[in-house]
Amino acid sequence: EAGVTQFPSHSVIEKGQTVTLRCDPISGHDNLYWYRRVMGKEIKFLLHFVKESKQDESGMPNNRFLAERTGGTYSTLKVQPAELEDSGVYFCASSPVGQGGRSPLHFGNGTRLTVT
Amino acid sequence: GQQVMQIPQYQHVQEGEDFTTYCNSSTTLSNIQWYKQRPGGHPVFLIQLVKSGEVKKQKRLTFQFGEAKKNSSLHITATQTTDVGTYFCVGSNYKLTFGKGTLLTVNP
Numbered sequence: 001e002a003g004v005t006q007f008p009s010h011s012v013i014e015k016g017q018t019v020t021l022r023c024d025p026i027s028g029h030d031n032l033y034w035y036r037r038v039m040g041k042e043i044k045f046l047l048h049f050v051k052e053s054k055q056d057e058s059g060m061p062n063n064r065f066l067a068e069r070t071g072g073t074y075s076t077l078k079v080q081p082a083e084l085e086d087s088g089v090y091f092c093a094s095s096p097v098g099q100g101g102r103s104p105l106h107f108g109n110g111t112r113l114t115v116t
Numbered sequence: 117g118q119q120v121m122q123i124p125q126y127q128h129v130q131e132g133e134d135f136t137t138y139c140n141s142s143t144t145l146s147n148i149q150w151y152k153q154r155p156g157g158h159p160v161f162l163i164q165l166v167k168s169g170e171v172k173k174q175k176r177l178t179f180q181f182g183e184a185k186k187n188s189s190l191h192i193t194a195t196q197t198t199d200v201g202t203y204f205c206v207g208s209n210y211k212l213t214f215g216k217g218t219l220l221t222v223n224p
Contacts, residue, residue, distance in 0.1 A: 035214070042216035043159070043204065056211060091158060102147060102208065104161035 002026065004108035006092050012114045018080040021111045023092030025074070031055075031095040032075050033105065034067060038088040046090075049075060082115045089113070118143050120207040122215030130223050135192040137218035139205035148181055148188045149206040153217070159204060162190075197222050 005024045013019050025032045034046040046065070047057040051072035060067070064083070069075040079086055089112050093105040119142040129135055139148065147166045151159035163172055165181035165188060172179045178191045192199055202217040 033212075043214040045211065045213070048211075093159075102164075102166075104149060104164060105151075105159070105206075105212070107151075107158040107160070109158045 004092055004094050004106050006090075006108035006111050008111055009109060010112045010114075012116065013082055014116055015084055016081045018078065019082055019113060021077045021079075021090055021092075021113070023075045023077070023108055025092070025094030026106055029094035029096055029106070030072070031103070032069060033093045033095075034075070034077055035091040035093065036088050037091065037110075038085075043091065046077070079113075082113075084115050087113055087115045118207065118209055118211065118213045120205060120213045120215045122205055122218060124218055125216060126219050126221075128221045128223065129195050131197060132194050135195050135199070135220055136189055137203050137205075137220075138187065138189045139207070139215045140187045141207045141213075142186075143207075143209055144185050145207045145209055146185075147208045148185075149208065149212075150179060150188075150190055151204045151206060152201050153204065154201040157201075192220075195220070195222050197224050 007022045011019050030051050032049040035043050037043045045059040047067055048055045049069045052069050066078045089110045091110045092108045095103040095105055122139045149164045150162040153159045163179050168185050169183045170181040176193045180189045200222050202219045204217045205215040207213045
């Protein structure tokens with residue numbers, strides 16, 4: 001079984017530019033989560049998809065962040081325009097259908113975003 | 117909102133010493149999960165605790181869930197250099213909330 005894959009693994013952009021992160025969950029996993037870890041702080045929830053629907057987006061920091069999951073397969077997270085405080089590691093995780101918070105999360109390797 | 121406090125933030129031990137990390141939730145949890153993240157890696161699921169007072173063991177690792185389902189601990193007996201990494205607890209209620217993690221370093 002292929003794991004959760006994220007692309008790119010690293011991204012360095014300038015303040016004001018746009019970056020799009022991609023996550024391919026494990027095939028068949030309806031739950032897809034985006035998390036972010038800023039240096040020295042805890043991993044913070046951004047949002048949760050169930051298939052193509054946004055189940056919970058309460059963790060999205062502001063309207064510069066846009067997440068999509070068209071077709072309920074892979075997901076993208078776009079940051080536009082990027083700010084310095086957006087730097088960190090963005091993790092995607094998936095879990096099987098219907099189990100939500102009771103199922104272990106399978107994490108991707110993350111995308112390390114650096115905004116200069 | 118739901119908060120999960122985890123201590124200590126850092127722990128350095130000599131190989132062979134024991135290690136414990138603790139998590140406390142501001143609300144009663146339906147379950148708690150533990151993950152380990154090696155340096156440069158991603159969190160990997162270790163275990164899930166569901167029942168009040170539950171204790172589970174994985175070789176040298178012992179996980180406990182409090183009677184009130186608001187706290188949990190992970191204890192490692194006789195640490196090894198392969199145990200290095202950050203250990204996270206994740207409290208689950210209607211959503212998953214991560215603790216800050218405990219970074220464990222082991223001196224050989």
